[in-house]
Amino acid sequence: MERDAEATKRRLIAAGRAEFAAHGLNGARVDRIAAAARSNKAQIYHYFGNKAGLFDAVWNEIVEQIVASVPLDVDDLPGFAADLGDLYAEYPDMPRIITWQRLEHGDAFNELAVAEVRRRSADIARGQADGRVSTRFEPEVLFALLVHVAMLWAAANPEVLTAVDVADRARSRELLRRIAAVLAE
Known part of the structure; x- marks a missing residue:
């Protein structure tokens, strides 16, 4: 079965968005994000480098949403x-x-x-x-x-x-x- 990298990234960003909203960058936990995204921690590091990189992706999504909306x-x-x-x-x-x-x-x-x-x-x-x-x-x-x-x-x-x-x-x-x-x- 072929994996859908874009779908995984979208799920990680959505899960990160919920986690960061609740706990902030420092309080967020990558294990909770990975579980909520039905993924694993390694994927967070693979796609975003680290937790701060995922936060930046979430932040970028919010900026784009505001600008477009x-x-x-x-x-x-x-x-x-x-x-x-x-x-x-x-x-x-x-x-x-x-x-x-x-x-x-x-x-x-x-x-x-x-x-x-x-x-x-x-x-x-x-x-x-x-x-x-x-x-x-x-x-x-x-x-x-x-x-x-x-x-x-x-x-x-x-x-x-x-x-x-x-x-x-x-x-x-x-x-x-x-x-x-x-x-x-």
Whole structure:
């Protein structure tokens, strides 16, 4: 029986994504990842070099998913923040892995992510030059603010979420839109 290397890699990435979301890079265990992927530890090392290499593959998949799923419309920056917030709500492992990446692996930069930040910031700069977007913030700062506003509910502690009722998805989306609108006006 011929093995399907791509299917094995996809299963390892999916299992790694779940493990890293739950435990971070340092707390993740390759034996749990291999078992969840119906594979073995040797395959992780063969395809990804080590656990950090698998984390990088997971991180790359998340960056690609965000880029593909949430385009930036300079004429609707609040919609961008709300759509990104929706993506985080739909995939709660994303904000967790984003946080783990920053905490444990922040020295490893994803080239696609850096290129997208620059490209989207340049789009905002063009919108500012055309008078369609406020110049209150530099374009890179405004983009960073929008990205972080989108993760507001995913990053908030339980006490805040108890006081600010955002259990209703429509309400949480509208609040993100309103916050982003204030930043972009």
